[in-house]
Amino acid sequence: MHSNKYFTKELLREANNAAIREKRNQAIREEVIEGLDDALIYPVFNYFYHAKNEMRVMVVLGYNGKWGLLDMSMLRYDSLPTSVSKDDGSVILEDEESYNARRPYPNAREWQESIVLKPVRKQKSFRDEVLKAYNNQCAVCNISNSKVLRAAHIWPVSDGGTEEIQNGVCLCVTHEVAYDAGLFFITTEGKIVLNTEDDLKIDYQSIRYPDNKEDHPFMYNFIKRKEFFNY
Numbered sequence: 307m308h309s310n311k312y313f314t315k316e317l318l319r320e321a322n323n324a325a326i327r328e329k330r331n332q333a334i335r336e337e338v339i340e341g342l343d344d345a346l347i348y349p350v351f352n353y354f355y356h357a358k359n360e361m362r363v364m365v366v367l368g369y370n371g372k373w374g375l376l377d378m379s380m381l382r383y384d385s386l387p388t389s390v391s392k393d394d395g396s397v398i399l400e401d402e403e404s405y406n407a408r409r410p411y412p413n414a415r416e417w418q419e420s421i422v423l424k425p426v427r428k429q430k431s432f433r434d435e436v437l438k439a440y441n442n443q444c445a446v447c448n449i450s451n452s453k454v455l456r457a458a459h460i461w462p463v464s465d466g467g468t469e470e471i472q473n474g475v476c477l478c479v480t481h482e483v484a485y486d487a488g489l490f491f492i493t494t495e496g497k498i499v500l501n502t503e504d505d506l507k508i509d510y511q512s513i514r515y516p517d518n519k520e521d522h523p524f525m526y527n528f529i530k531r532k533e534f535f536n537y
């Protein structure tokens with residue numbers, strides 16, 4: 307037996323609208339949700355305790371490996387329906403009455419969290435945060451002069467990547483340009499793979515991760531980058 311959270315299209319739309327309203331970092335494009343089939347369910351493939359009282363979920367949106375990321379409160383996450391997969395291959399879905407009973411405001415079709423995440427201190431810039439996390443050193447070479455260090459986005463912001471440390475990697479100018487030109491890439495395990503015969507003066511086989519585990523890049527940012535650049 308295996309249990310799993312899932313969304314109906316209606317619940318996904320509701321949670322997504324809430325993420326936008328509550329100014330959370332990840333939401334799914336509305337047209338993607340509107341294009342989904344009403345009759346299907348959309349399982350939560352993976353989830354991360356992302357920030358205090360916030361959950362980030364990966365939702366499967368189709369059969370072809372399409373998925374989306376959505377941030378929500380723990381309260382909302384807990385209220386999602388649960389499916390149970392049995393060993394004989396059958397799947398039992400929770401009935402609506404049962405999961406509606408877990409909703410904190412059962413009569414409100416759409417509820418808004420009264421506590422919206424707000425930064426406690428003034429948000430430092432993405433660059434400052436990333437450089438600090440990487441101890442002011444390029445993640446692929448030994449350059450440590452902050453004048454030539456950049457914070458590269460792993461998953462491009464133009465495609466939906468965030469300005470969070472976990473979507474950043476500290477690179478010197480040369481390596482940032484090489485990274486964006488696709489001359490090397492970084493696997494989900496952090497391995498550096500060259501895509502050119504040129505000597506890129508890369509000193510490591512894997513990126514040098516930040517000391518603090520919480521600052522390590524999220525794996526899905528590398529996956530999204532791979533999708534975006536199609537390599």
Ligand SMILES: [Zn+2]
Nearest residue numbers: 444447478481
């Ligand atoms: Zn470098």
